[in-house]
Amino acid sequence: MKAFHRIALTALGLMLAPQPASASVLDDLTSAERLLVDGGTPLVKSRDVSGSSWPSVFVYQIVNTTPEKAMAVFTDYGQQASYLKACCNVLVSRVLDPAVDGDLTAQRVLYEIQVPIVSNERYELREEMSRGEDGSYRVVWAKVSTGGHSDAIVGRAVFEPYKGKTLFFYYNYTKMTMAGAGLFAGESVKRTQETVTAMARHMEQESAAGGARLEANVARVRAALGR
Secondary structure, eight states, rough: OHHHHHHHHHHHHHHHHHTTOOGGGGGSSOOHHHHHHHHHHHHEEEEETTTOSEEEEEEEEEEEHHHHHHHHHHTGGGGHHHHHHHHHHHEEEEEEEESBTTTTTTEEEEEOOOOOOOOSEEEEEEEEEOOOOTTTTTEEEEEOOSSSEEEEEEEEEEEEEEEEEEEEEEEEEEEEEEEGGGGGGGHHHHHHHHHHHHHHHHHHHHHOOOOOHHHHHHHHHHHHTTT
């Protein structure tokens, strides 16, 4: 098995492992960090990864919608390029398989990201969703294609009920192979924050507007997760 497949699938397995029923993404934060998030300020953290030129990035943000609606909008992957192009250079987000191996919780999605100076980055992610007993929702992803500027991409998004709103947690790690990628490590953290901000804004806008697309996305999530 290729090295990047081993990395991605191992990380995906760890992220899919059952979590304690009472566990919250807030458990990893200090009291001061929790107060910051509670006050509505997005919290961005990064962590260096041994042998990698880019860090892993963690973002915590309150979103004014329900976890179910946040999940429904987030997993409408075909729409991501429409609201992530201006801020984050996402040129393409196309669902290649809406039910991997017949599993409605898993989708395979093609992305193309505009990269300055060098060629654009194209990759495919397997994105799988689940629901917790506490009313939270989770998506985990991992790169499943070959080539490009990265060996591996793994991450997760969690949507937890929080004081009538949603605590949106986003984690992503990309192991880059592109020469000189370390020069853009700081930019990768900034871009992740901008991505989460744009996603949160879109969730709130779609939730407030309602309509047929939102209803269809909620129905899709409920069907996939057995509700």
